[in-house]
Amino acid sequence: MRYLTAGESHGKQLTTIVEGLPAQMPFDKEKINDSLIRRQGGHGRGRRMQIEKDLVDIAGGVRHGYTLGSPVSLIIQNDDFKHWTNIMGEDPIAEDEKVRRTISRPRPGHADLNGALKYGHRDMRNVLERSSARETAARVAAGAVAKQLLQGLGIEIIGYVHTIGGITAQYDSSLSMVERIEKSNQSPVRTLDKIAEKEMMDAIDSAKKEGDSIGGVVEVMVEGMPAGIGSYVHYDRKLDARIGGSIMSINAFKGAEFGVGFEAAHLKGSHVHDEIAWEEEKGYYRKSNNLGGFEGGMTTGMPIIVKGVMKPIPTLYKPLQSVDIETKEPFAASIERSDACAVPAAAVVMEHVVAWELANALLEQFPHDQYTKLQESIAAYREEIRCF
Ligand SMILES: Cc1cc2nc3c(=O)[nH]c(=O)nc-3n(C[C@H](O)[C@H](O)[C@H](O)COP(=O)(O)O)c2cc1C
Numbered sequence: 001m002r003y004l005t006a007g008e009s010h011g012k013q014l015t016t017i018v019e020g021l022p023a024q025m026p027f028d029k030e031k032i033n034d035s036l037i038r039r040q041g042g043h044g045r046g047r048r049m050q051i052e053k054d055l056v057d058i059a060g061g062v063r064h065g066y067t068l069g070s071p072v073s074l075i076i077q078n079d080d081f082k083h084w085t086n087i088m089g090e091d092p093i094a095e096d097e098k099v100r101r102t103i104s105r106p107r108p109g110h111a112d113l114n115g116a117l118k119y120g121h122r123d124m125r126n127v128l129e130r131s132s133a134r135e136t137a138a139r140v141a142a143g144a145v146a147k148q149l150l151q152g153l154g155i156e157i158i159g160y161v162h163t164i165g166g167i168t169a170q171y172d173s174s175l176s177m178v179e180r181i182e183k184s185n186q187s188p189v190r191t192l193d194k195i196a197e198k199e200m201m202d203a204i205d206s207a208k209k210e211g212d213s214i215g216g217v218v219e220v221m222v223e224g225m226p227a228g229i230g231s232y233v234h235y236d237r238k239l240d241a242r243i244g245g246s247i248m249s250i251n252a253f254k255g256a257e258f259g260v261g262f263e264a265a266h267l268k269g270s271h272v273h274d275e276i277a278w279e280e281e282k283g284y285y286r287k288s289n290n291l292g293g294f295e296g297g298m299t300t301g302m303p304i305i306v307k308g309v310m311k312p313i314p315t316l317y318k319p320l321q322s323v324d325i326e327t328k329e330p331f332a333a334s335i336e337r338s339d340a341c342a343v344p345a346a347a348v349v350m351e352h353v354v355a356w357e358l359a360n361a362l363l364e365q366f367p368h369d370q371y372t373k374l375q376e377s378i379a380a381y382r383e384e385i386r387c388f
Pocket residue numbers: 046109110111131132133136250251252253311313314315337338339340342345346349
């Protein structure tokens with residue numbers, strides 16, 4: 001499976017094309033809309049999210065609630081476009097107007113300067129429009145399709161906030177998937193800890209008041225993946241590496257860790273490696289899950305637990321020093337609007353990019369043109385490894 005996204009932040013629309021889905025897969029557009037709405041929410045978002053109401057339009061690949069096996073085309077309108085038609089329109093504009101609207105002041109921490117240098121854009125709007133995390137709506141749409149593929153195979157996934165601005169959620173690690181889904185969805189900062197939730201919101205509010213921004217850590221949990229998905233035989237087939245790469249590709253994400261992750265540097269092997277056991281009903285399992293569901297680039301069959309760290313939002317009301325690329329003079333950056341914290345939204349994004357990698361790996365290992373055949377193959381494989 002593969003997908004492409006197109007569209008600028010203040011352009012007409014975002015387009016996602018998903019190719020390689022099996023035919024006959026139940027397809028519920030409302031599930032995509034639920035994911036899109038979840039991504040938009042969260043304490044700390046800026047004014048743009050009051051303008052947008054992300055809803056998907058299906059423009060191909062689906063008929064009467066089932067996939068056809070042809071590319072699925074997903075469209076999300078940018079409601080803000082109506083305010084940007086002369087800035088973002090495709091027709092040429094008068095030279096003086098162009099000069100007046102040119103952005104020549106790069107923001108530290110964003111893609112502005114590097115993108116301008118690389119593509120030769122003297123107007124950095126040509127960079128920021130596509131480097132904007134508006135594109136994550138298109139990725140969530142693709143991931144929401146992947147989630148539907150996973151659900152029919154008994155695989156559930158949820159993302160929630162672990163840390164915001166140094167406040168870390170404390171939650172019972174034995175919380176079930178259903179409890180995690182409920183708590184994450186009910187929380188305005190998508191965390192599982194009510195007490196931390198209040199502190200996180202306060203941290204966001206005070207950063208905002210100071211004209212600053214904060215980042216955090218997001219965790220994704222997956223249940224129901226069979227063991228042995230991915231491969232150890234080649235670097236680019238290691239599923240944990242692929243997931244890590246896709247997490248790092250989310251705007252502002254700076255790292256990913258599985259299970260105990262970086263903490264492994266301080267622990268003895270006997271406190272890291274998960275002992276193996278077997279029972280007739282569930283087959284092989286681990287007595288602990290310190291490695292977060294991966295060994296040798298393959299799933300262990302235990303829940304996947306993966307975290308991603310998001311840096312603070314780069315666009316700040318509090319000015320940072322930069323250099324105007326026209327005058328080469330230093331200036332203190334000032335802005336019109338921005339999120340103060342988008343970690344809750346990023347939890348939803350990460351959930352969906354991980355879902356995509358899992359669905360893709362399953363289809364790679366069990367290639368099928370028809371969804372029911374994929375379901376049968378996975379069921380047979382589960383049975384085969386249970387009594388292996
Ligand atoms: C959901 C989400 C919302 C974001 N909102 C903003 C924002 O309002 N302002 C901003 O400057 N950056 C925002 N970012 C981060 C930038 O898009 C990101 O820092 C930028 O693309 C540069 O990429 P890098 O940080 O990965 O190097 C957001 C990121 C995510 C995931």
